[in-house]
Amino acid sequence: MKITIAIIASLLAIVGNVPYLRDIIKGRVQPHPYTWLVWSLVSCIIFFGQVAKGAGIGALPTAASEVFTIIIFFFSLKYGFKHIRKIDTVFFVIALLGIIPWLLTKDPTISVIIAVAIDVVAFIPTMRKTWARPETETPILYGMNVLRHILMLFSLQAYNIATTLHSIVMITTNTFMTVVIMRIYRRKK
Numbered sequence: 001m002k003i004t005i006a007i008i009a010s011l012l013a014i015v016g017n018v019p020y021l022r023d024i025i026k027g028r029v030q031p032h033p034y035t036w037l038v039w040s041l042v043s044c045i046i047f048f049g050q051v052a053k054g055a056g057i058g059a060l061p062t063a064a065s066e067v068f069t070i071i072i073f074f075f076s077l078k079y080g081f082k083h084i085r086k087i088d089t090v091f092f093v094i095a096l097l098g099i100i101p102w103l104l105t106k107d108p109t110i111s112v113i114i115a116v117a118i119d120v121v122a123f124i125p126t127m128r129k130t131w132a133r134p135e136t137e138t139p140i141l142y143g144m145n146v147l148r149h150i151l152m153l154f155s156l157q158a159y160n161i162a163t164t165l166h167s168i169v170m171i172t173t174n175t176f177m178t179v180v181i182m183r184i185y186r187r188k189k
């Protein structure tokens with residue numbers, strides 16, 4: 001059963017990311033390059049932390065999502081949000097500096113906690129951008145992320161901070177993004 005749930009959660013990563021990539025190319029979405037670079041690094045840390053702490057097949061959705069996170073980062077360099085502000089750079093540097101304690105500790109649980117904190121800090125430029133320019137995002141990616149992370153929690157083979165924290169935080173942040181985007185879309189109609 002856990003294998004089936006992990007596969008469904010991984011498919012949700014594809015279902016959420018493929019339209020997002022298409023929308024990037026069509027100019028409907030402008031991903032923030034700082035956020036997607038940090039997410040690429042952090043997702044890798046989280047994946048290996050989950051594997052090290054026994055997530056088993058439950059880490060598969062993180063791996064599937066990581067592939068798309070890297071692709072979206074590269075697309076953001078060409079098609080992404082170009083109006084980078086100083087505050088974005090500050091959050092970017094804070095997020096990158098957060099990698100130093102992870103390198104020093106080499107403990108999977110501490111690494112995941114630090115990576116999740118970095119993930120949230122990296123989310124701030126995208127949240128700021130979306131609040132100011134909601135037309136630069138689409139709700140499908142964030143909505144699918146909520147569903148993916150809920151399913152991922154059910155697919156884990158071990159439950160501990162290293163395997164669950166990221167999904168719990170991502171359910172919260174992606175729900176916020178989905179609600180913000182949907183409310184603004186509704187106001188426009």
